[in-house]
Each structure stands twice: as structure tokens, then as C-alpha cells.
Amino acid sequence: MSVTAPQGFEAAGVAAGLKSTGKPDVAVVVNRGPLKVGAAVFTSNRAKANPIMWSERAVADGVVEAVVLNSGGANCFTGSFGFQTTHQTAEKAGELLGVSSGDVLVCSTGLIGTGDEVFRAKVLTGTADAIGSLSDDGGEDASLAIMTTDSRPKRAVVTRDGWTIGGMAKGAGMLAPGLATMLVVMTTDAVLDAAGADAALRSATRVSFDRLDSDGCMSTNDQVTLLASGASGIAPDADDFGSALAELCRDLAEQLQGDAEGASHDIAIEVVGAASEADAVVVGRSVARNNLFKAAIFGNDPNWGRVLAAIGTTDAAFDPYDVDVSFNGVRVCTAGGPDRPREDVDLTPRATRILIDLRSGDASATILTNDLTHDYVHENSAYSS
Amino acid sequence: MSVTAPQGFEAAGVAAGLKSTGKPDVAVVVNRGPLKVGAAVFTSNRAKANPIMWSERAVADGVVEAVVLNSGGANCFTGSFGFQTTHQTAEKAGELLGVSSGDVLVCSTGLIGTGDEVFRAKVLTGTADAIGSLSDDGGEDASLAIMTTDSRPKRAVVTRDGWTIGGMAKGAGMLAPGLATMLVVMTTDAVLDAAGADAALRSATRVSFDRLDSDGCMSTNDQVTLLASGASGIAPDADDFGSALAELCRDLAEQLQGDAEGASHDIAIEVVGAASEADAVVVGRSVARNNLFKAAIFGNDPNWGRVLAAIGTTDAAFDPYDVDVSFNGVRVCTAGGPDRPREDVDLTPRATRILIDLRSGDASATILTNDLTHDYVHENSAYSS
Structure with missing residues (x-):
């Protein structure tokens, strides 16, 4: 209706x-x-x-x-x-x-x-x-x-x-x-x-x-x-x-x-422990816009290094060496170093959840994005918009 | 040596x-x-x-x-x-x-x-x-x-x-x-x-x-x-x-x-007529980071609309309705409207030149980037870096 x-x-x-x-x-x-x-x-x-x-x-x-x-x-x-x-x-x-x-x-x-x-x-x-x-x-x-x-x-x-x-x-x-x-x-x-x-x-x-x-x-x-x-x-x-x-x-x-063009994963980037909601948004967005991260998700690769490299470009309040990153519930990075093995993460479902704990406060925000796929490139190189 | x-x-x-x-x-x-x-x-x-x-x-x-x-x-x-x-x-x-x-x-x-x-x-x-x-x-x-x-x-x-x-x-x-x-x-x-x-x-x-x-x-x-x-x-x-x-x-x-991973075009985005060099850089970079523009170049599509949509996100000094855009020497957009036909542009060579005239001053800058291709997605979904 x-x-x-x-x-x-x-x-x-x-x-x-x-x-x-x-x-x-x-x-x-x-x-x-x-x-x-x-x-x-x-x-x-x-x-x-x-x-x-x-x-x-x-x-x-x-x-x-x-x-x-x-x-x-x-x-x-x-x-x-x-x-x-x-x-x-x-x-x-x-x-x-x-x-x-x-x-x-x-x-x-x-x-x-x-x-x-x-x-x-x-x-x-x-x-x-x-x-x-x-x-x-x-x-x-x-x-x-x-x-x-x-x-x-x-x-x-x-x-x-x-x-x-x-x-x-x-x-x-x-x-x-x-x-x-x-x-x-x-x-x-x-x-x-x-x-x-x-x-x-x-x-x-x-x-x-x-x-x-x-x-x-x-x-x-x-x-x-x-x-x-x-x-x-x-x-x-x-x-x-x-x-x-x-x-x-x-x-x-x-x-x-x-329904995003060509996407194979719907990614929710949940940022917690931020000093402010604005910080949480800017951190989440830096990951959502990182082509290397997005291509890694397409390849079912829980590449936490690319997450840290993305958030390190922001001026949000946090210590890059005191951040936790989880992919679909598995914490693969803690305190700026490896945690559980990448092999424990299953990225085959379309619904993908990235949890980033900045350990710097109580604010949070979730940014929604998609992965970067062959089909995205195809649709946007062929279709004029 | x-x-x-x-x-x-x-x-x-x-x-x-x-x-x-x-x-x-x-x-x-x-x-x-x-x-x-x-x-x-x-x-x-x-x-x-x-x-x-x-x-x-x-x-x-x-x-x-x-x-x-x-x-x-x-x-x-x-x-x-x-x-x-x-x-x-x-x-x-x-x-x-x-x-x-x-x-x-x-x-x-x-x-x-x-x-x-x-x-x-x-x-x-x-x-x-x-x-x-x-x-x-x-x-x-x-x-x-x-x-x-x-x-x-x-x-x-x-x-x-x-x-x-x-x-x-x-x-x-x-x-x-x-x-x-x-x-x-x-x-x-x-x-x-x-x-x-x-x-x-x-x-x-x-x-x-x-x-x-x-x-x-x-x-x-x-x-x-x-x-x-x-x-x-x-x-x-x-x-x-x-x-x-x-x-x-x-x-x-x-x-x-x-030698950029998977690229099929080397794109030089030359911004002229800017009020300052900083403005020229921020405008050029906004285009260099626009995935839709980059995918269009991969598809040999001189999509000037995506150029204007990209530069419109910046706070550089210019009037979006008084900008010229050329692809490989062919001005396809002038004063915020269509100019020469898209068909006149040849984007098949690897070397690609985008000229953006902001008509707002004498400063200029050139940003180098690449197109967004299937191979980029492939290499970055398969290779962990």
C-alpha cells in the first residue's frame, strides 16, 4: 500500500x-x-x-x-x-x-x-x-x-x-x-x-x-x-x-x-565505545568508503588490517593500538594486534556485521554499506546515470 | 641504476x-x-x-x-x-x-x-x-x-x-x-x-x-x-x-x-581556473575518489554528470552551473549543460585527461588516478594486504 x-x-x-x-x-x-x-x-x-x-x-x-x-x-x-x-x-x-x-x-x-x-x-x-x-x-x-x-x-x-x-x-x-x-x-x-x-x-x-x-x-x-x-x-x-x-x-x-547495484554483502558497521556519536559516524563512514575493505568483504576475507588502516585516516578520538575489531561475532583484532584466527570467521552470508570498539567512550552509531564487486563495476561502467 | x-x-x-x-x-x-x-x-x-x-x-x-x-x-x-x-x-x-x-x-x-x-x-x-x-x-x-x-x-x-x-x-x-x-x-x-x-x-x-x-x-x-x-x-x-x-x-x-592494480586507464584530472591551489586539489581529489566516475572511465563513458556530482560535494569556490568539463580534449559540458556530443570522445587509450575549468581564478593542480575495473576488485578481494 x-x-x-x-x-x-x-x-x-x-x-x-x-x-x-x-x-x-x-x-x-x-x-x-x-x-x-x-x-x-x-x-x-x-x-x-x-x-x-x-x-x-x-x-x-x-x-x-x-x-x-x-x-x-x-x-x-x-x-x-x-x-x-x-x-x-x-x-x-x-x-x-x-x-x-x-x-x-x-x-x-x-x-x-x-x-x-x-x-x-x-x-x-x-x-x-x-x-x-x-x-x-x-x-x-x-x-x-x-x-x-x-x-x-x-x-x-x-x-x-x-x-x-x-x-x-x-x-x-x-x-x-x-x-x-x-x-x-x-x-x-x-x-x-x-x-x-x-x-x-x-x-x-x-x-x-x-x-x-x-x-x-x-x-x-x-x-x-x-x-x-x-x-x-x-x-x-x-x-x-x-x-x-x-x-x-x-x-x-x-x-x-x-538492493544496491551489484552488491553481494549487506554490511552493517557498528562502531561502539566512541567518545561521541559524531566520532562513531566518521569512523564507520571511513570504513564504508574504503574500497580495499569493501573488495575484501566481496572475497570473504576478514581483513582487519584494512579496517584499522581506514579508521586511522580519521581524527576521531581513539588510540589505534587499543581498538577491537570483530567480523560476524568473531574478534579477529584486539589492542592493535591479531586475536582469533581469520579462519574462524564465516563471511559467506549476505548479512555482514563489523563491530569496532574504540574503547574511548559510550557513544555508538551504525553505518550501512555494501561490498565492492565485479557486478558493481559492470553495472556502473555500462549504465549511464 | x-x-x-x-x-x-x-x-x-x-x-x-x-x-x-x-x-x-x-x-x-x-x-x-x-x-x-x-x-x-x-x-x-x-x-x-x-x-x-x-x-x-x-x-x-x-x-x-x-x-x-x-x-x-x-x-x-x-x-x-x-x-x-x-x-x-x-x-x-x-x-x-x-x-x-x-x-x-x-x-x-x-x-x-x-x-x-x-x-x-x-x-x-x-x-x-x-x-x-x-x-x-x-x-x-x-x-x-x-x-x-x-x-x-x-x-x-x-x-x-x-x-x-x-x-x-x-x-x-x-x-x-x-x-x-x-x-x-x-x-x-x-x-x-x-x-x-x-x-x-x-x-x-x-x-x-x-x-x-x-x-x-x-x-x-x-x-x-x-x-x-x-x-x-x-x-x-x-x-x-x-x-x-x-x-x-x-x-x-x-x-x-x-602499474596500479588492475587499472586499465591512467587518468590525469587537471583542475584549472580555481580560486586557490587548495581548491584545485580538493576538486580533483573528489573526482579521483568517485567510484561511479572511475567505473564510467573503465566503460569508456565520458560521463560528465558524474564529474559535476563529485565536485558538488566539495566546498571549493565555484558555481556548479558555470563549470566546463573536457574528456581527452573534447568539451562535453559547458556552463552546467551539455556541449559537444559524448560520441566525439575517444576513451580507448590508456592515457586519459580530464580538464575541469572552475572559472573562478588562476590556480590549478593535477591529480593522478586510475579507473575502477573488474581486475581491481579481483586483485583486492583475493590478495590480503
Whole structure:
């Protein structure tokens, strides 16, 4: 059900010919209210796509009526023509929905540099078609229409006492924090105000999508949006809502990790004993971005030397000669030296757990990443994105 | 001739059984003077191998009599036993050469965690054997003994008016600045003092080895050493010596790049129009470390979108919508939009030149890197380092 699981939302996904395969490529999600609360977080890349520049402004007042999303073209670095395409898309949706175009967000994903006249015509036609197909169980279709190299759609629903959050996500490559390459739309029928929605969204993404670092590459088009309809009539406690939203975000983040291009291992790097959470994150990320470590995991090699070489490049507080490293529960390095034999570690399962104890405090964080494989190289040398 | 090209040096390389192949694995370079000037720069990784911790202290007084180098084991994270091994190596060399052990540098390369009793015995025996084999044309043997996954030795000589600099290098993976994974020994018969040698070495490495970023992974064992014998009797102008040393370092850096594990392209990323040299370096490095860009080059795809997405993650001064990008002389992106067609670019040659004009100033820098290939993944998933 994804985004149409909560009350007050309609969605659709249609094929507009943007994908050469003829698969669905334009999605619309509409908030029928009574509240029209919206919040969004965006890529921190300075190279921003046109839909990002549009949506940043459109969401600023906390009011969002609808989101239009397309795959099959990023509309990034396509000049003022490309920005006009995004603007026209919002205007078309606003006109057909009877709302202000300034309350319509736009998201695009696909090849950078794609955004010509043909692209524009297909996006506009697709937007109209999708709005004509809106239904209160259209969430599944919408989740299919935002896929690019994804092998499967990502959907999740969290239900609490009388209110629900639903979400859909796409993303399979260029997955690095701030954010990973992803489009995410989440909807809830809880009663939220704009400030509460924004705070909950930022807090939840910080510990989920921002800790997914599949390949260290940050996209130009990332957007995570939360819409609240208030249709349940229930205003949950802020902590309750925040933890439910974080649960949904982590679920979607793990689905993204599990579908990362060409990966053969889903790696959770758990850093404990850090002096601060920031230290734990920077240490985890240094390992997640180390190609030699990632290639070793592909080869089922519990190479703790590469872990220490990676974390030694950070300025986090720890003594490199007083660190423990475990692979899948087997401590192979303690106090900067070998511990149990490498042969005791079984790295054949896809789920891989690296535990790094910095012995310098009580803070911790977990970074999710993937291994570096032949298939990753193949997919990213053959596919232009 | 490498390190024995200048007057006043002897060298040797012998097989001590550290490599399972039986190939040479211990090298010694000795300065016969009359000057015994030495300078060295080391990995900036906080995870330092035992020979780094030893050599940092030994070089501090600017006097170096000899360097002992081994392949077949990094002696890193091998505890106090490993440090004692390094200490004993320097003592053995000092005793046989009749010099202070505190004037002997030690370098090791190979698998992290290797440094047990067997390793120690072989290194000590190899050191004695190498010292027994010293000769004034032993530079070639020495350059062979420091190879690990290198497919060929790296040697270079620069001759000026009456004085010479020679050098040898090893390194094929874990090549990232500060320094790349490398051991380098350079020798000169020019008359230098310790301060001049140190200044020239730091200046030359900053624009050569520190701009080689093959895979973003920084090693625990990097060391670049310069020894001066003064045997030519000529004291060159500091600028002349500095430029000759930089030329030698760039030559060796390009040899390292050309032998990077599994690479099929040698990529020079030239950043011009930067507001500062530091900006040019950070922009070039962001591209050199972008796996999607590197995989695209492997696939002969001039994917300028990935270049812009990479540089957009930096805080360098430029407008992402006013940047030009050329691949092998063909400008495919101008002012944040498409320029000449991708089809005009020929990426089949191994030598690849990316030109990024930030249009924000007059500073420039070139970063050397390699593409991300199936063979890189294969070699680094199969080989433990």
C-alpha cells in the first residue's frame, strides 16, 4: 500500500514513455487533507537538479498538496529550459488538481543531462495521465513508477494506535549520505503541524538514510518528503511519532541497501565505545568508503588490517593500538594486534556485521554499506546515470 | 641504476624467504658519504606500522647512514614484539656497518598483521645477507627486492651539471595521498644540509606523490626517504635541486600510477581556473575518489554528470552551473549543460585527461588516478594486504 496506506492520500503511477522499456515512469501522490502539511530534506550536493531547486522553495511554507515524480531522466544540468520543465510540471499538476503550483513538489531521477523537449512533453503528459488515474490504493503503482535500476519496489508501512505512516523509496546506486541517491515519499494521517513534521523528518533521516553509504557517491537529485493529512484526527506524542517515523525510514534504508547495484554483502558497521556519536559516524563512514575493505568483504576475507588502516585516516578520538575489531561475532583484532584466527570467521552470508570498539567512550552509531564487486563495476561502467 | 646512480651509495637486494615465491625481499641502501644527510616523509595515517614509528625518530636529527627495506610483511599491528623486530633490524645493520642503529631507517611492506618470530628471523638474516652483498651498482637489485604486487620495478635518475639524483619506488595498490602506499628511497651526491634536504623533499612530494590518488585508500607503511652523500662536491642552488627532485618524484609517481592494480586507464584530472591551489586539489581529489566516475572511465563513458556530482560535494569556490568539463580534449559540458556530443570522445587509450575549468581564478593542480575495473576488485578481494 505504501503511500496510500494512511487515510487522506491518493496516488497513481503511469507509463509516459520516459523509460525505453515502456514501464511506468511518472508517479503522483496527492494529499486530500484535511491538513496539507509537508516537509522535505534534500541532497547536500551543491550540484542540484532543477526539481531540487524548485522543491526547496515550494516546501518552505510547510504546505504541500502533491508530489510529482518521474524516473527516466534527472533533469539535472539541463539549463533554464530544464527548470521551466519542472515549473510547468508543477503548474500542470496544480491546474488539474485545483491547487497552487507553489504547493506541488517535483522529483526526478535518471541520467544527468536528460531534459530536452521530448522529456518535457512526456513528463507533462504523464503528469496529466497520472492525475487522471489517482486512487486511494494507487500507492503500489506509484512505487513502481519511480524505479530506475532498482530490481524491486521499496514500500513500508508502520501502524500505531489509530494512525499510520506509509512510504515508498527508490534507489540502487549513488548511495551516499546527505542523502543517498534516493527519492522517498512518506505519508501519514497523524495530525502534525509543519514544524513538527520538519523536526521529525530531520531527526529520522539523520539516523537512517544519512547512515546508508553504499558507494560514497552523493547524488544531485535526492529528496525525502513527508506529507501529513491529519485524516486520522489523532495528534500523537512527538516522541511516539518520531520513533515510528525513524522505524519506517530504517526499514526503507535497509531495503535500499539490500538492493544496491551489484552488491553481494549487506554490511552493517557498528562502531561502539566512541567518545561521541559524531566520532562513531566518521569512523564507520571511513570504513564504508574504503574500497580495499569493501573488495575484501566481496572475497570473504576478514581483513582487519584494512579496517584499522581506514579508521586511522580519521581524527576521531581513539588510540589505534587499543581498538577491537570483530567480523560476524568473531574478534579477529584486539589492542592493535591479531586475536582469533581469520579462519574462524564465516563471511559467506549476505548479512555482514563489523563491530569496532574504540574503547574511548559510550557513544555508538551504525553505518550501512555494501561490498565492492565485479557486478558493481559492470553495472556502473555500462549504465549511464 | 636507481639509488646507486649518484656517487657515494651502495645497495643490495636479496631473497630472505619472506616472499613465498622465493623472489628478493630484503634491500639495503647505504650512504658512504662524506655527508650523511637524510630526510623522510611518512604516512599521515594514525595507524602507523612499527618501522614508521622507528624511522620517524631515527630521521629526526637529519643524519641517516642506511635504510633497510623488506617486502613480504608490513610489521604493522604486531605489538611490541613487532617494534622490537624493527629495533633489532636497525641494530643488526648498525653493528655490521659500524654505525649507530639510531641512524638506520627501516621500511616494511606487505600484509598488515605479519610480524611473528619467523618474520623476524628472516628479516634479520636478510639484512645481514644484503649488507654482505653491498655494491655500488646494487640499485637494480634493491629495486626488485621492495616489490609486492608491482608488476615491474620503478626506477628513475635525474642528472644535472655534475650531480645526480636516483630513486626507486614500490607501490601498486592502497595508493592515496599522504602518502600513497609506497616505499621510495632517493639518493643524491649533491651537497645538501639537513634542513635543505627536508625542505626539498617536502616540497617535491607535495606536488607528486601527494597528488597520486589511485584508490582513495591510505596505507600504514608509506615512507619516502632522501639521502645525500655530497660526494659530487657540488652544492646546487636550492631551486635547481628542488625542481630536479620534483621531476624525479613525478616520474616515479607516474610509474606507480601506470602499474596500479588492475587499472586499465591512467587518468590525469587537471583542475584549472580555481580560486586557490587548495581548491584545485580538493576538486580533483573528489573526482579521483568517485567510484561511479572511475567505473564510467573503465566503460569508456565520458560521463560528465558524474564529474559535476563529485565536485558538488566539495566546498571549493565555484558555481556548479558555470563549470566546463573536457574528456581527452573534447568539451562535453559547458556552463552546467551539455556541449559537444559524448560520441566525439575517444576513451580507448590508456592515457586519459580530464580538464575541469572552475572559472573562478588562476590556480590549478593535477591529480593522478586510475579507473575502477573488474581486475581491481579481483586483485583486492583475493590478495590480503
